[in-house]
Amino acid sequence: MKKLLLIALSFYVVPGFAALDAYEKKVSNGKVLFFKGPNLTAEQFSGMPYNRKPDPAWLENQTKPDAWRTMAKSLSPDDFKAMTQEELDQVYMRLSSGPILPGDYKGQAMMKGAMTSNIKNFILKKIHGVNLMQTMCGQRDIFECFMEFAWEGKRIYPADASTGEYLLRNAVSQSVAHTIKSVMAPAGKKLIDPSNWLLRTLSPFPGGLRYMIFPAHLYCGQSMMDHRRESIVADYAWGSDFSPFIIGLDDIFGRNFLNIREEIRMVRPGLYLGRVYAQKIFLFNFVLHNPVVEKQAQGGQWPADACFDGKSTR
Structure with missing residues (x-):
């Protein structure tokens, strides 16, 4: 019973994103913080299964709202072209809807x-x-x-x-x-x-x-x-x-x-x-x-x- 409980806890306590490395990517007017797996390039990590990637809540918890808004203000439309799919996902998960502006x-x-x-x-x-x-x-x-x-x-x-x-x-x-x-x-x-x-x-x-x-x-x-x-x-x-x-x-x-x-x-x-x-x-x-x-x-x-x-x- 104790062994089964430890196995169950291991799935909960040690998620796939527990050992991610932080890195900064230069954009038009500053830098944006991203995360990837250790010993992997951003491109390699982008192709990994989603269960090895950061959870939205965990990701957002790594960046304070004011700090994220500063990063968001540094981005230009062309900056997104140079991002991997995972980097685009990490940006998206830290965003909210904003207003609907005609x-x-x-x-x-x-x-x-x-x-x-x-x-x-x-x-x-x-x-x-x-x-x-x-x-x-x-x-x-x-x-x-x-x-x-x-x-x-x-x-x-x-x-x-x-x-x-x-x-x-x-x-x-x-x-x-x-x-x-x-x-x-x-x-x-x-x-x-x-x-x-x-x-x-x-x-x-x-x-x-x-x-x-x-x-x-x-x-x-x-x-x-x-x-x-x-x-x-x-x-x-x-x-x-x-x-x-x-x-x-x-x-x-x-x-x-x-x-x-x-x-x-x-x-x-x-x-x-x-x-x-x-x-x-x-x-x-x-x-x-x-x-x-x-x-x-x-x-x-x-x-x-x-x-x-x-x-x-x-």
């Missing part, structure tokens, strides 16, 4: 090898014209290539006056419409757009006119990465609730196809880190940045979270 946010997708070949094949089988897309992208990762070519960011619309609901749409390059049509044509597919809704979605965005497509409900919801506190969730399942909604295009992200769900947390006002899931499977990370919102918030108080922050005061 505006236009330039976006940047980051593929960090998170998608296995099986997941990629599952998604690619559902997309027509993959061979043509691969020809366009050459030897580059097809997902990263297409995201750079097509996706430019997100727009968060002000809350509806009657319902209080938020709407999010994705800003897509005008040239992508021609590519979509050429990709779908060999497969005998075409956009169902009898009212030219695609043209109706054209709207000014940083950099020029962009299509505002792939609508999503925006609300507070549980994070699939860190259950302690809520994230801002972009839910595409019922994007058809919004008009315009383009059959054959907007429904790609919807409940009957990829069923995309994104979760977003604030690094600092105007800068957000997000995660993309399809069919509840993690795909990749993204960064959203609005320099106008960022500048307006400089020198002011740290904004309150729109979503549950994990404290028991609610």
Whole structure:
């Protein structure tokens, strides 16, 4: 009995993250604290099983809130590109939702090898014209290539006056419409757009006119990465609730196809880190940045979270 109790306690008292090494990574305006396994590089540790990685609560306990905010203020959007997936995870786990601030946010997708070949094949089988897309992208990762070519960011619309609901749409390059049509044509597919809704979605965005497509409900919801506190969730399942909604295009992200769900947390006002899931499977990370919102918030108080922050005061 005593032996069994000691074995049970060993699983509880000696978690996989008990002997992690701290290290600092240089970023644009300072350094950020991370943790990794002993005698491993950051890249090697990123590929380790999750039961060998830090628990969110343990990780957050290693950094005081004021110290973390100083680190967060030192980050620029480009700093995330140089991080491993584990480093991005450790940043995300120390964030809270922040407020939902309407505006236009330039976006940047980051593929960090998170998608296995099986997941990629599952998604690619559902997309027509993959061979043509691969020809366009050459030897580059097809997902990263297409995201750079097509996706430019997100727009968060002000809350509806009657319902209080938020709407999010994705800003897509005008040239992508021609590519979509050429990709779908060999497969005998075409956009169902009898009212030219695609043209109706054209709207000014940083950099020029962009299509505002792939609508999503925006609300507070549980994070699939860190259950302690809520994230801002972009839910595409019922994007058809919004008009315009383009059959054959907007429904790609919807409940009957990829069923995309994104979760977003604030690094600092105007800068957000997000995660993309399809069919509840993690795909990749993204960064959203609005320099106008960022500048307006400089020198002011740290904004309150729109979503549950994990404290028991609610």
